[in-house]
Amino acid sequence: MMPGHIGFGLNDIDISSQLTRNIKLQAPFVSSPMDTVTEHTMAIQMALQGGIGIIHSNMSPEEQADQVRTVKKFKNGFITDPICLSPDNTAEDVFKTKAKRGFSSFPITEGGKMGGKLLGIISNRDTSFIEDPTAKISVFMTPRDALVVAQDGISLQEANDVLKISKKGKLPVVNEQDELVALIARTDLQKQRDNPLASKESVNKQLLVGASIGTRPEDRDRARLLVEAGVDVIVVDSSQGDSIYQLDIILDVIGGNCVTPSQAYHLIQAGADGLRVGMGIGSICTTQEVCAVGRAQASAVYHVAKFARKHGIPIIADGGVKSTGHITKALCLGAGCVMMGSMLAGTDESPGEYFYQDGVRLKRYRGMGSLEAMNKGSEKRYVWDDTTTAVKVAQGVSGAVQDKGTLRRYVPYLMQGVRHGLQDAGCKSVKEAQERLYSDKLRFEIRSPAAQAEGGVHGLHSFQKRLY
Numbered sequence: 239m240m241p242g243h244i245g246f247g248l249n250d251i252d253i254s255s256q257l258t259r260n261i262k263l264q265a266p267f268v269s270s271p272m273d274t275v276t277e278h279t280m281a282i283q284m285a286l287q288g289g290i291g292i293i294h295s296n297m298s299p300e301e302q303a304d305q306v307r308t309v310k311k312f313k314n315g316f317i318t319d320p321i322c323l324s325p326d327n328t329a330e331d332v333f334k335t336k337a338k339r340g341f342s343s344f345p346i347t348e349g350g351k352m353g354g355k356l357l358g359i360i361s362n363r364d365t366s367f368i369e370d371p372t373a374k375i376s377v378f379m380t381p382r383d384a385l386v387v388a389q390d391g392i393s394l395q396e397a398n399d400v401l402k403i404s405k406k407g408k409l410p411v412v413n414e415q416d417e418l419v420a421l422i423a424r425t426d427l428q429k430q431r432d433n434p435l436a437s438k439e440s441v442n443k444q445l446l447v448g449a450s451i452g453t454r455p456e457d458r459d460r461a462r463l464l465v466e467a468g469v470d471v472i473v474v475d476s477s478q479g480d481s482i483y484q485l486d487i488i489l490d491v492i493g494g495n496c497v498t499p500s501q502a503y504h505l506i507q508a509g510a511d512g513l514r515v516g517m518g519i520g521s522i523c524t525t526q527e528v529c530a531v532g533r534a535q536a537s538a539v540y541h542v543a544k545f546a547r548k549h550g551i552p553i554i555a556d557g558g559v560k561s562t563g564h565i566t567k568a569l570c571l572g573a574g575c576v577m578m579g580s581m582l583a584g585t586d587e588s589p590g591e592y593f594y595q596d597g598v599r600l601k602r603y604r605g606m607g608s609l610e611a612m613n614k615g616s617e618k619r620y621v622w623d624d625t626t627t628a629v630k631v632a633q634g635v636s637g638a639v640q641d642k643g644t645l646r647r648y649v650p651y652l653m654q655g656v657r658h659g660l661q662d663a664g665c666k667s668v669k670e671a672q673e674r675l676y677s678d679k680l681r682f683e684i685r686s687p688a689a690q691a692e693g694g695v696h697g698l699h700s701f702q703k704r705l706y
Contacts, residue, residue, distance in 0.1 A: 242664015252667035256552040258512035264288035264435040270579040271450035278308040285445035287649040288435035292448040299460040306467040309447040324350030325376035450475035497538035499545035516557035522605035543572025562655025584639040604636035651706040
């Protein structure tokens with residue numbers, strides 16, 4: 239990109255952008271639905287940092303739905319389905335539920351069900367010194383008359399004020415019959431304070447999360463389970479998105495992958511709210527080599543984004559992102575967000591264990607088109623029929639990436655890098671960059687191989703590259 243005039247500070251730059259027609263992110267970062275990249279831990283941290291995670295489908299529909307539920311329950315406003323216990327449950331039941339669920343406070347209701355009459359609450363303070371596992375909850379719980387409660391209909395802000403004044407950890411919400419209808423947790427207020435850019439729903443303040451599905455008929459059942467679990471966006475995951483299979487299944491989702499306006503047109507006509515752009519350009523993808531089909535990513539992003547913009551559909555640049563410079567270029571070429579695989583695969587939040595090779599700390603990373611991933615179920619992304627004579631053709635490889643630490647440090651570095659890029663280009667926001675692109679004010683110039691060498695580190699005997 240050619241430089242522009244800088245007439246504003248770095249903190250004045252707005253990098254928020256559209257994921258779909260209906261969802262806007264404060265950080266235009268999406269973690270890829272790959273089995274070595276995004277499960278609930280990655281999705282939670284991505285959402286807290288202002289992006290979103292797309293949970294992969296290389297697992298059973300029930301397991302994927304549970305992953306979505308885990309994300310949705312991490313940060314709530316009104317918890318509408320808390321785990322309840324009854325007065326007849328024992329201390330042992332409390333300890334088992336605590337170990338299984340990972341939290342220690344439970345409302346006590348008649349029948350131990352949500353919607354029952356509120357009788358009390360159990361917290362760590364109540365169970366810390368209980369030695370008899372057979373002791374009934376009714377003996378040591380905090381009773382109803384000692385609780386601070388809110389009435390049904392209270393706003394989230396009013397409920398937060400009550401929590402602050404009462405200095406309680408939990409605030410039960412009851413109706414006129416004193417039946418439990420919701421619960422509010424102090425820890426959620428702290429999460430909201432510590433993560434002001436978090437991607438969350440406007441009503442319940444739950445984190446946003448996406449999930450991928452395939453194009454087989456049974457994936458409709460997977461989609462139903464995901465919707466019941468509270469998923470916010472579904473990505474139809476297919477290496478070549480312009481297919482009769484995807485056009486038949488598409489609902490209120492992100493379609494793709496595509497690299498040409500004609501592909502995009504078919505998906506938009508079918509009702510896509512967003513598009514994934516990129517074919518064969520991921521660091522572990524061999525589609526262009528094996529199938530001889532695909533497109534250079536900058537060209538794909540520019541041409542598809544220009545076409546989709548006329549229909550009000552944002553696009554996601556998927557693949558080929560290796561640095562903050564690539565992210566900046568993708569956004570300035572028309573992308574609403576970027577999807578990252580290898581850039582996030584080596585973080586603490588990605589699935590898998592670290593290992594050492596030649597003194598370097600690494601994590602496994604593989605393409606969903608690799609034979610290893612296909613054997614786990616991802617062949618539905620590449621194989622269009624189930625005939626017994628079908629031969630699996632690998633369109634990806636398996637490898638390893640270097641440790642990048644935690645997303646809590648890594649994503650802020652990515653955000654700041656994008657701000658620097660936009661500032662140097664003279665653009666105060668992603669929206670302004672794209673407006674300048676289409677009005678011919680933002681100009682690009684092709685670099686020769688010599689210019690690329692000059693633009694990188696050169697002429698040194700040795701160097702150490704640190705990102706942050």
